[in-house]
Amino acid sequence: MEKVNSHSFRGIAEMKTSLKQRSKEIYQITIPTPFLVGPINTFLIRGDALTLVDTGPKTDDALTQMRNKLAECNVRTSDIDIVVLTHHHPDHIGLVQEFLPNAKLVGHPKLRPWLERDEQFLLNTRNYFYNFYEEHGVPMNWIEEMDRIHNNYLKYTTKVPLDLEVSEGDTIDGLPHWRVIETPGHAQSHISLIHEQDGTAIAGDHLIAHISSNAIIEAPYWNEVERPKTLIQYREALKKCLHTSFIYSGHGDGIENPRELIEERLKGMEEKAQVFKRKMGEEPIQVFDLSKKLYPKIYQKQTALTFSETLGHLDLLEEQGEVTSFSENDRTYYRKT
Template sequence: MMELPLIKKTAQIRQMTLPTPFLVGPVNTYLIWSDALVLIDTGPKTEEAQGQLLRRLREMNLRPKDIDRVILTHHHPDHIGMTHVFQEHADIIGHPKMEPWLRKDMSFFEERRTFFAGFYRQHGMPENWIQEIEQGNRYYMKYTEENRFDGSLQEGDEIDGVPGWRIIETPGHAETHISLWNERDGTMIAGDHLIGHISSNAILEAPYEKNKPRPKTLLKYRDAMKKCRGAAIVYPGHGEDITEPDRLIDERLHEQTSKAAVFKKWLEEKEKTAFEVCQQMYPKMYSKQPALTFSETLGHFDLLEELGEITSREENGRIWYKSV
């Protein structure tokens, strides 16, 4: 096989940027060239993205069957949508919680739908917005295919065929999220864990185990960012390379505590539901992106409760928050 052209300064890594139909814009996928050829993320299931992906592979004298392993950073459609292109020849691996998303487990999806319907009602969301979010979830799932799941990767695992790389679990943006860390040079492939031009939303998720509390995703995201201090360079799922990761991490942590203080102000006059505050904080955006704006709101409420700045109570199936 011909030597691959150098795309990144780090000789092992080649980047492929693919279009998406989502507001976040193009997605970055990466090839790690070592003892094995490993693809990190695939892009969404669209004709445009697949055409671009296959063209980029041809430019490097590669075909889908040359990929030995596909590692998925997390389960969102812009990162897993074309996994089916590689599953005939490559091993498909990711965090253990990836499996029901890849297999499109309908019972798993129904459990999550039921959880969130009740959860949103508890927090004051009207039925029409609950239905809007459910419709949006169905729309996003169109950009994925049912796939098999060949194996899991967890904290500290080494990656077969790419010496020097290991897995770090980076939940927050997604419970399934993992990042790849090269201990030799401090290189990190971070999916959506760190993005330079936008802050990653710590999206609300249902518990993966029955009778367990929901994960407090913003708190987990903050802890996971702190784990990544010391990286020399970060290759993100969207946008440009991050050359000063520690500075960006400190900025994101500060932005979150500053935004939490703004959320708290909405609770100073009287107690409110999370959805009421979501509407007040995002008067225009909440109707366009109800799930994301509500995730932002409740995530910062979790942070404020952790800091002892607000309290919550439940009455008649409704959860109310107030400033301390």
């Protein structure tokens, strides 16, 4: 991608506090979402190119807020040169259409099939989960409801092409001193940006101060055979951010001491895994049944998330040799070693 012309920020001095200025080149814009996670933070960066990190969902409220907050900087959606997308979830990519055709869309290769609505990829993913959930004890009516909810999320996104794929260690023309790191776990497509001079990071949903990011299970991509073990991935990706000095998060407040929070989260996962182990009992158990034990009320409203949480901690316990899995009659069970 060729380097694009820079834009000046006119009227910065008159910016209202609702568009939070965190540094001389980064401006936080908070956008409403219809999701339980609440508002999302997007970030305007003044580099050689005018760059936006994430967009908010495809809703009228989100678009109005985005336009209003950009206008406080005398910036229009058509002024944006680059849109960097941290991952494929609807609250982060939904408004991309509003920045086209002027902006170049940048993201991880695994963002592409979601952004471009690759029909074969989406069908393969859907079929995989029908089989996978059934294998792990989820009743078919629950699977169908999770599928309905997942498909409903697509209305908050737009089908558009990805212009530039980036991965570990890449830089982006127009964003001097910023480097891409891959931070999978919450999403396989997840990337973060780290400023090489001061250790600042813009990390999407990789680390959130007030809640733990869920390591959401995903189907294998393309020619992959095994599903990604997302909680184990997430732990390793968190360690890559231990050296950061400040993290701009996709939700809630910025994180002043990332190392402290990361170490707390890593320890919390270990402790939570032991809670899952105790709840398993002495007989073999399936993921869905263990999820119901741990989340007797929440699992009914957030089945996919509680299932992911349960499976992730079983993966961790299995990696540590504390549980083992086995198949019987096309069903997968876990038991303590």
